[in-house]
Amino acid sequence: MSGKAVQDFYPPDLSHCYGCGRLNEHGYQIKTYWDGDETVARFTPQPYHISIPGYVYGGLLASLIDCHGTGTAAAASYRAEGREPGSEPPFRFVTAALRVDYLKPTPLGMTLEIRGRVLEIKGRKVVVSAELSAGGVVCVRGEVVAVQVPGMMIPAQNTKPDPHY
Amino acid sequence: MSGKAVQDFYPPDLSHCYGCGRLNEHGYQIKTYWDGDETVARFTPQPYHISIPGYVYGGLLASLIDCHGTGTAAAASYRAEGREPGSEPPFRFVTAALRVDYLKPTPLGMTLEIRGRVLEIKGRKVVVSAELSAGGVVCVRGEVVAVQVPGMMIPAQNTKPDPHY
Numbered sequence: 112m113s114g115k116a117v118q119d120f121y122p123p124d125l126s127h128c129y130g131c132g133r134l135n136e137h138g139y140q141i142k143t144y145w146d147g148d149e150t151v152a153r154f155t156p157q158p159y160h161i162s163i164p165g166y167v168y169g170g171l172l173a174s175l176i177d178c179h180g181t182g183t184a185a186a187a188s189y190r191a192e193g194r195e196p197g198s199e200p201p202f203r204f205v206t207a208a209l210r211v212d213y214l215k216p217t218p219l220g221m222t223l224e225i226r227g228r229v230l231e232i233k234g235r236k237v238v239v240s241a242e243l244s245a246g247g248v249v250c251v252r253g254e255v256v257a258v259q260v261p262g263m264m265i266p267a268q269n270t271k272p273d274p275h276y
Numbered sequence: 277m278s279g280k281a282v283q284d285f286y287p288p289d290l291s292h293c294y295g296c297g298r299l300n301e302h303g304y305q306i307k308t309y310w311d312g313d314e315t316v317a318r319f320t321p322q323p324y325h326i327s328i329p330g331y332v333y334g335g336l337l338a339s340l341i342d343c344h345g346t347g348t349a350a351a352a353s354y355r356a357e358g359r360e361p362g363s364e365p366p367f368r369f370v371t372a373a374l375r376v377d378y379l380k381p382t383p384l385g386m387t388l389e390i391r392g393r394v395l396e397i398k399g400r401k402v403v404v405s406a407e408l409s410a411g412g413v414v415c416v417r418g419e420v421v422a423v424q425v426p427g428m429m430i431p432a433q434n435t436k437p438d439p440h441y
Contacts, residue, residue: 127326129333137324138333159302161292162370164431168294168303169371170342174335205327205381206334211374266329 116142116152117186120196124266125203130178141175143182143227145190150183150227156219167217172251175225176241177206180255183227184237188259191232204237204257217243217250235259281307281317282351285361289431290368295343306340308347308392310355315348315392321384332382337416340390341406342371345420348392349402353424356397369402369422382408382415400424 118131118141129138143152154175162168184204189196196202217223224244231238236258243251283296283306294303308317319340327333350367354360361367382388389409396403401423408416 125328127329129325129327130335132326135324135326137322157302159300160294161297161300162294163290163425164292168339169374170295170335170339173338173342173374173376174333177335177338205378207378209334209338209374209376209378211338213370213372213374216370260328 115196116144117182117189117196118142120201121185121203122201125201125260128178130174131182139171139174139178141178141182143179143186145186146226148228150179150186152179152182152225152227153222154225155222158219161219163216165216165219167219167223167245169211169213172213172217172223172243173209173211173253175223175243176211176251176253177209177255179225179227180209180239180241180253181206181257183229183239183241184255184257187229187232187237187239203260205260206255207236207258208256209253210255211251211253213251215248215250218245221245230254280361281309282347282354282361283307285366286350286368287366290366290425293343295339296347304336304339304343306343306347308344308351310351311391313393315344315351317344317347317390317392318387319390320387323384326384328381330381330384332384332388332410334376334378337378337382337388337408338374338376338418340388340408341376341416341418342374342420344390344392344406345374345404345418346371346422348394348404348406349420349422352394352397352402352404368425370425371420372401372423373421374418375420376416376418378416380413380415383410386410395419 185202
């Protein structure tokens, strides 16, 4: 992936997501990279991303798993086709189902690591499992069912007849 | 609940949550009210809470269900004990597990309604189901397993021996 995250290759019209869009200046700009057969993303919460004092807000943790899951789905789909991200047509996934288990409180004040594994690729659907850790301790586990962006959700200027939409 | 949300009664030290803390000026400040046997919260996303153009970011939707779920758990616990929110000791829950199913894309640009129902109250655990709708159309369903805040997560000045912590 030559130093770039899979989200860096999302088409501009599909790069505004609050979680992972590189063009959303308000958002988290989550970045998903390959690390062997796993994917990895890192994120440092702000002090105001708090739940109970000292710990990270669970909704943010769900968001990290969500967008790292759809990013992993896109990365895995390119790899399954033997293509590089950035080649046409682009892969872009949204979440159909999200499951998050908060195993223990996630401490604020450090960089979090989210690791993804592809459980299944089947047609337009990819299932990804994720583990989020802080200081090497797994605090959250999740699973994302990601599906390719349906054609009706793509801005008009971006629609073109290709097998992925 | 006399016009106040259950979150308005959270102890100040437990009111900084990015999702529902009234003292977090950066956060969503989600408010949970009773409506008969259901609870209701309403939230209007900002334009930058976007996923694919025209639709709301799924991580925000998960956050709304998350904090409305823990708010519902607190409200239901007061009701189960025949107490008013604000009476001592306070109830405050965190999320142990979150499940979100995105049934259809949630349109940006309108106020969303989240309705909660208590499925189970058992000891320190409350299970809540939630439906999120936009313009009367249910777009997201979720379930929250909420547990009372463990004593080790409460700031020192707030710890006192009572049966709830």
